[in-house]
Amino acid sequence: MFAIDWLTYPQHRGPRFSVSYHLHALASNERCLLRAHLDDEVALATVTDLWPAAGFMEREVYDLFGIAFEGHPDLRKLVTPEDFEGHPLRKDYPLGESPTLFNDGRFLDPAAFRAGMIGASSGRTGWVGGARRGVVSEVIVATDAAGAEGGGEA
């Protein structure tokens, strides 16, 4: 069982999300794909009373897509941390680049972290890259300085 966010699918018409169920009939060895289409913030009825196997799957969809299932006995997030905000598998959720505030107070800003890795700045992590600081960082600093000076003269 899984969901799809059709937000960026080319020429897609209809509701934004779909939730699909793979059903397998053992007696006849036949497979069936059942698909429900729904808009954002619309809840779906649970199927855990029919198939307890959907328990984790519905929690996963709830976690990664933000689709709620009414009547689910234990609808909690499955894989992301408790203090994690957002639904990562939605198409409008960026890949990487999301600043994260952990509940113990640590703050991770990926952009600042990468800047620290190349030695351009210490970033908010307070760590200045040692291994990679060298030619690369000198070039960056020199370019910035040259650009600033050039602007001043003009």
Place this chain on the structure above:
Amino acid sequence: MSTLERTGYGIQELGRERHGDFETKLMRINVGPQHPSTHGVLRLVVDLDGERIVRLTPQVGYLHSGFEKTMEHRTYQQAVTYPNRMDYAHGFGHELAYVLSAEQLLDAQVPVRAQRVRVILTELNRIASHLLFMGTGILDMGALTLFFYTMREREAILDLFEMVSGVRMNYGYFRVGGLYQDLPEGFEAKARAFLDGFPKMLDQYSTLFAKNPIYLDRTHGVGIIPADVALAHGLTGPSLRASGVALDQRKAAPYSGYEDYTFEVPTSDAGDGHARFSMRMLEMEQSVKIVRQALDRLEPGPVKDPDRRISLPPRSELEHSMEAVIFHFKLVTEGFHPPRGESYVATESARGELGYHLVSDGGSMPYRVKIRVPSLVNLQSLEPACVGGLFADMVVNIASLDPVLGDVDK
């Protein structure tokens, strides 16, 4: 709110009950995520009545890596590196499931030799995975010796994998449309030498532990999962066959030429921990049979789909054919574009049904990748297996369901 109250770590008291002169109380205790018997980072919240388990909730996600999202941002050929990182114990199984699904989208023609080689490697990997399972499973019960023996044979298999792919884990050897390259020289002889010696080793394991009274006492009648409960909770693979349901995707929906090989699907009606262990032992024998047949039928031939829009042209062609250079450039920079549509191929991993549901929007990267991982679904059967049993037997149940936490959290 303290950290203990919020997360439920540590020991909590749930309630007291008076029974005449004495009083019982339910305890909630936390197992893991860092615990040697959980085979990784699995956390279990267990409610105990004395030594008996009344409720068990697995908490997963400690190894969540977002592979599905990452694969949406890689071309189909680049994404081959990700599947084997999920189930690191049965990497070729994941690779096979992924490439089969991508090939179904593309309608690619995989040469017979490539299919045979895939079967050989996947089945050898199944043996390696089951060996790891046996060794660590028995280790959890306190028997150290078998671990060294199973690791010895697993090393021999990993040496074979190192021959073909250059690495011992995370192979990345299969390609959409075939294989990365042909088998190296001497692989067949080395594989045959391993297969000839292996049945003797299986006998050795039997004498070491299968007749060991302590092991038998620990596993017989422990964690019984009846067939209907197993099916309702989505259990698949050897653990389901231990409950008496002969469901094997290699027989139910043959892929990669599995219909050509003769092998049996061992089942047992016991449904307990012992049956789940013995299923793996019997499966290893069957895998040896399959690999033998595949080696016998291995004939020289191409190992890639000849379609230039899918497979890279051979190096020799690049030197004199402009067209080959163009195809090479297009494939490397952009990748191929499967037509719009969806595909799903159910395969039999060492742990159960494994399939990749790919959605293509006509671009060079999958629009959506859904991975039906067997370990996560199988983990739902842990509660019915454990409830009513002893706390110490929980370790046997986790081991016998064989979850790989990379596969659970993906």
